[in-house]
Amino acid sequence: MFVTPAFAQTATGDAMGASGFLIQIVPFVLIFVIMYFLLIRPQQRRASEHKEMIKNLRRGDTVVMSGGLIGKIVKVVDDGELVLDVGEGGGKMQVRVARGMVQDLRTKGEPVKDAG
Incomplete structure (x- = not known):
């Protein structure tokens, strides 16, 4: 009925180490890249176009x-x-x-x- 500590531990232990960390980081990096191309970059482009337009009035x-x-x-x-x-x-x-x-x-x- 209760889970013993032996069953609760992972079989590999710390064998995955750095590769497990990288696998966990990849989704965050992908989200940042998508946000950059969909939100940040177009906003910076519009801001620079607006600044140029104001300068040339x-x-x-x-x-x-x-x-x-x-x-x-x-x-x-x-x-x-x-x-x-x-x-x-x-x-x-x-x-x-x-x-x-x-x-x-x-x-x-x-x-x-x-x-x-």
Whole structure:
């Protein structure tokens, strides 16, 4: 009825040693490799594409902000800020926004020539 210590022990004892350890590690390594190719790598690629898109913003581009605001870039203030025209029909409603909050580039526009 009770299992004696002799039956509870494995027959090989410590004979498997390192190979048994490797067999136990293989599933964890496979899970990490799958996670890398399915999750981590695409996310890094998207982040680098977004960074490149933000770096190449210029006057005349139509952008979508992370809050849903859509506007045309009127002026690039510095590396961190933009001025957007969000007025409809040529209205002069301008908003100053952080460059990093640009989520999407709708259309690449031709830069507007200065009037002066």
